[in-house]
Amino acid sequence: MKGVFNMDFPLGDLQSICREFRIGDLIAVEGRLGGFVNTNLKIKTEKGLFVIRIYGEKFEPQRIHYAHDIISILRSSNVPALMPIQNKFENYYSTYNDHFIEVTPFVQANHFQWIPNQAYFSGIMLRKMHQTLMHVKKDPPPRQSIYDYYNWSVLDDMSKLQPLYNWTNQNILDIYQINELILNNSRNLESVSIDLPTTILHGDWHPGNQLYKKNGEVCCILDFDSIQRGECVFDVAYALYFYLLKDKSEALGKPFLQGYGVLSEQEQMVLPVMIAKLGLFFGSFINKGDLEFSKQKELVEWVLSQEGIKTLQDMLRPDIAR
Incomplete structure (x- = not known):
């Protein structure tokens, strides 16, 4: 052996x-x-x-049983969730x-290779998953999830962060400044967030959590640890976050959004801040490799800048034909 x-x-x-x-x-x-x-x-x-x-x-066992129930619902609707x-x-x-x-x-298939066609079909599959689960009853929540940190308070959790990476005073100042930048950009969004459509989220729609056919179609969805009810746009922001971290352009985000379909005006309004909050979370709690804080700081500042917002608006503008 x-x-x-x-x-x-x-x-x-x-x-x-x-x-x-x-x-x-x-x-x-x-x-x-x-x-x-x-x-x-x-x-x-x-x-x-x-x-x-x-x-x-x-x-908790009930949490695992719930995830398997969700997978069964998806599979019965021809959504290729891995059971x-x-x-x-x-x-x-x-x-x-x-x-x-x-x-x-083990599923023999292609991994994500940062190809626009894969991003397009990932968007199609996410929309199908959201629509399939739109009316599923509320879940037993996960003990902890990235979604929970959408309203994460840096001030409340700084005592937890400091021991993780031995943050210097400058590191802590940078975290506070990025947090303040996000807060300043989200103060007028509280009433908007109330009306956002919800579904059962995947919660970790990273491009690596799907497998692909040669033509780019999604043939398998992985990793249902983070499923829970929440705003549909969170999964959209999550995917766009990873695309923009790789390439701050329309190259991957636009085909993904073309696949996913139209976002409401309210969803479009919260998108930049949602992406920024993910950057702050990953930089503060992961802080290694592509998720190193300095890279997240750069992404957050960019996505909330005029250039970043314009890039997102261009992604959201539908083409006459793909």
Whole structure:
């Protein structure tokens, strides 16, 4: 048996998981897949390729059951949500060493390659998901989610932030200044936010959480940890945030919005601030790689500038034909 894993999940435990989920004996651990919070292991067994997902946070069982119910609703409407495999106890999850475990088939498909056509079909799929779930009853909320930080208060949480990265006084001043910039741009939006349409959000519509066919169509949606009811435009802002972080132009955002369809006037008004708040959150709590605070500061200042707002307005302006 090939592969090396950490002490928390030695190969013997992975073998036990394979047997519990009846996917055959483990042959090899082929590597880790992406993910900030959870560990996703691609494995090979006698029955094929699978992914063992080891959750970094503990969830209430009702929360996991709800996520699986949502996936079932989506699949019944031909939305290609990835459903975990049942184990021998007919549960879709298990626990090992106080970690929640899910097992899914490994889907052979293309990852996001920052191609406009993929962004376009991602927008189409997000709209279909939102419409399918528009009238689903309110969910048991996640313990913590990025959506909850839409109204995050820097002043209340600075005591939590300081120990994370040993912020210097200048770092803290930068966080306060960016927070103040966002507040100044959102003071006239409180009444607007009340009337925004809601649905069950994906909550993490990162382009890496979808897999794609060769023609760019979405063939699989991943990662339903963050689903909860909220404003539809949050998922839209979330996708645009990652596109703009990569390229501050219309190259990806415009085809995505063409796929998603028309936003209401109120949704368009809150979009820049929503994107800015995501930048502040990721820069403050992740602060590494592409999510390093300095890059988020640059994005926040740009998206709230005249240039950034004009770029968003140009993205939102429909073309006569795609």
